[in-house]
Amino acid sequence: MENQKSVDLGAGVTFHWITDSRFKSNRLSxxxxxxxxxxxxxxxxxxxYLWVKRCRQYPDMTSLACRLAExxxxxxxxxxxxxGQNQVLSVAVTGIDDHFTLDGEAMxxxxxxxxxxxxxxxxxxxxxxxxxDLETEKQTLSDLIQAKINDKRRYAILRATELLLQxxxxxxxxxxxxxxALTPQSVTEGYRQVLERGExxxxxxxxxxxxxxxxxxxxxLSGLKRTPQQPAxxxxxxxxxxxRVVEHMDVTQSKLVLCLSSxxxxxxxxxxxxxxxxVLGGTPSSKLFLNVRERLSLCYYCSCQLAMPSGIxxxxxxxEPQNVAAAHDEILRQLxxxxxxxxxxxxxxxxKKAVLNSYRTVGDSLMALEGYYMQRILNxxxxxxxxxxxxxxxVTEEQIIRAAQRIVPQLCYTLTGPKKEEx
Numbered sequence: 059m060e061n062q063k064s065v066d067l068g069a070g071v072t073f074h075w076i077t078d079s080r081f082k083s084n085r086l087s088x089x090x091x092x093x094x095x096x097x098x099x100x101x102x103x104x105x106x107y108l109w110v111k112r113c114r115q116y117p118d119m120t121s122l123a124c125r126l127a128e129x130x131x132x133x134x135x136x137x138x139x140x141x142g143q144n145q146v147l148s149v150a151v152t153g154i155d156d157h158f159t160l161d162g163e164a165m166x167x168x169x170x171x172x173x174x175x176x177x178x179x180x181x182x183x184x185x186x187x188x189x190x191d192l193e194t195e196k197q198t199l200s201d202l203i204q205a206k207i208n209d210k211r212r213y214a215i216l217r218a219t220e221l222l223l224q225x226x227x228x229x230x231x232x233x234x235x236x237x238x239a240l241t242p243q244s245v246t247e248g249y250r251q252v253l254e255r256g257e258x259x260x261x262x263x264x265x266x267x268x269x270x271x272x273x274x275x276x277x278x279l280s281g282l283k284r285t286p287q288q289p290a291x292x293x294x295x296x297x298x299x300x301x302r303v304v305e306h307m308d309v310t311q312s313k314l315v316l317c318l319s320s321x322x323x324x325x326x327x328x329x330x331x332x333x334x335x336x337v338l339g340g341t342p343s344s345k346l347f348l349n350v351r352e353r354l355s356l357c358y359y360c361s362c363q364l365a366m367p368s369g370i371x372x373x374x375x376x377x378e379p380q381n382v383a384a385a386h387d388e389i390l391r392q393l394x395x396x397x398x399x400x401x402x403x404x405x406x407x408x409x410k411k412a413v414l415n416s417y418r419t420v421g422d423s424l425m426a427l428e429g430y431y432m433q434r435i436l437n438x439x440x441x442x443x444x445x446x447x448x449x450x451x452x453v454t455e456e457q458i459i460r461a462a463q464r465i466v467p468q469l470c471y472t473l474t475g476p477k478k479e480e481x
Contacts, residue, residue: 060421062442071258072287074435075268076427084156084166084264085424086173086271087150087443088141089432090256093290094145094225096148098466100199100232102145102238103249105128106136107195108187108245109149114179125172125358130154132169134176141436142367143290147252148432149177155266170274176279180249186242187249199237203229210473211359214313215374218471221303222317223295223368235296243429255287259435259447263424291437292367294322296470302470306477311358312382313473314375317388321464322369325438330461333453335364335371336409338396338462345392346373366433371465386470396462402456417447 092102092215116122132153139146153169155163204230207213220227260275261275262268267304279469297319320331339346339362346360358376365372377385420430420443434440441449 060427062440065272067260067272067279069205069279069282069284070256071260071275072435073260073262073268073272073275073277074431075262075272077268078263078421080421081263081265081424083152083154083424084169084262084266084271085150085152085428086166086170087261087263087428088173088177088275089257089259089261090147090252090290091141091144091435092147092252092287094143094228094230095142095223096228097236098248098251099145099228099230100236101244102201102222102236103138103231104136104192104195104237104240104245104254105249106147106149107198108191109176109180110134111195112181112190113176114181115175117181129165129168129172130159132165132172132468138145138230140228141289141433142292144436145225145230146432147256149173150261150425150428155264157266164270166268167270167274168275170271171278174274174278178253178282178322182246186246189242189479191246192240192242196237196240199231199315200234203231203237206231209306210309210311210313211327211374211376214315214471214473215372217305217473218303218315218317218469219335219365219368219370219372220334221471222370222469225296225439226293226368233243240279252284254284257286257289259432261428263428263431289436294324294369295319297321297466298468300467300469302472304346304472304474306475307473309473309475312377312379312475314357314373314377314382314385315469315471315473316372316373316386316467317469318373318393319464319466320364320371320461321466322368327449328364328366328369329450330453330457331369331371331414331464332364333450334396334407334458334461336361336466337401337405337458338371338393339373340360341408341412342413343405345396345405346375346389350375350385350388350390354384354388356381356388360385361391367436370468377424382461382472382474387450393462393465396459397465399459401459406455406458414447415445417450 137148360375
């Protein structure tokens with residue numbers, strides 16, 4: 059079982075380590091957390107993909123690939139995510155632990171040094187990011203944004219979230235227009251702002267001794283001139299007016315997304331609301347799956363999840379256009395039945411088994427463990443997956459019903475086909 063600790067290194071830098079002897083490798087990652095700035099999203103989002111391309115010491119892809127091969131085939135990864143109203147820029151390197159090298163090489167220290175060089179000593183031409191690199195990674199970023207649009211199920215959820223939560227629902231990758239407008243000058247200026255203002259969270263996850271990596275990170279970052287900006291605090295959505303929005307795209311299968319307020323207070327524990335979401339639509343034995351999809355055949359899929367930190371329940375469904383109204387009404391009817399106390403022991407048992415199993419799988423990979431704790435760095439209390447699973451397992455039938463009774467519809471979003479022209 060993993061052991062998690064954190065230490066403040068000063069100047070807005072925190073080092074987290076999660077050790078677990080079951081692994082044979084280690085994952086080191088560096089995350090910049092900054093309040094989301096609408097116009098600067100793409101300018102910042104492109105940085106992780108530039109960082110892993112090359113750096114000053116390894117000025118081309120071949121030399122960087124050779125270095126990774128020397129590190130026993132270490133792997134690099136880049137990611138852009140969001141945490142509430144914050145944008146998170148991440149770079150990670152994964153390599154085997156020192157104990158498993160052939161000649162006792164200090165692999166962890168070497169990987170930490172490589173990670174620092176990639177981020178702090180990027181490849182520049184005349185003080186600016188390479189135009190060639192920028193054009194390549196602009197295409198990468200554009201493809202990532204376009205992929206979200208092409209995946210209509212995912213797009214509908216993102217669009218509904220954006221409509222309801224506004225700034226908190228913004229895509230951290232930015233927009234295609236923002237990407238198109240990027241220049242070496244604007245991206246280099248964005249990079250300097252990130253180094254100066256971003257709160258930095260360093261993670262070690264693995265089986266080794268994190269002290270050497272911590273020392274490398276501390277030395278590399280201590281020389282930076284920084285005025286770190288506090289991340290935007292996590293906010294839970296407060297109920298407002300219920301709205302309906304219909305948008306048209308070239309789709310044959312309509313997408314129906316219901317955004318529902320959980321009624322959670324700012325500091326309230328979410329466990330009962332989380333279980334209510336699972337009972338409603340989180341498993342193949344849930345009310346929405348068995349009734350809306352299976353019994354009534356009103357949709358191709360129908361699921362529900364509690365989105366944190368906003369505290370919004372998202373019900374997502376793929377529906378034939380003529381069934382949108384019927385599916386909407388049946389979803390709300392199943393919610394009403396739960397609010398009235400219709401919850402069988404079998405439904406409760408199946409929901410708990412599904413939740414507990416999902417928490418057990420968190421510890422199966424370095425990336426999953428890092429992601430679990432990274433998503434909780436701004437929480438007032440950080441619990442291990444095991445501790446959280448135990449609290450979820452203790453939620454009673456009565457608590458789930460009371461949590462369901464606080465759920466209120468806020469937005470019905472429908473993505474459907476093109477408008478028919480009037481004859």
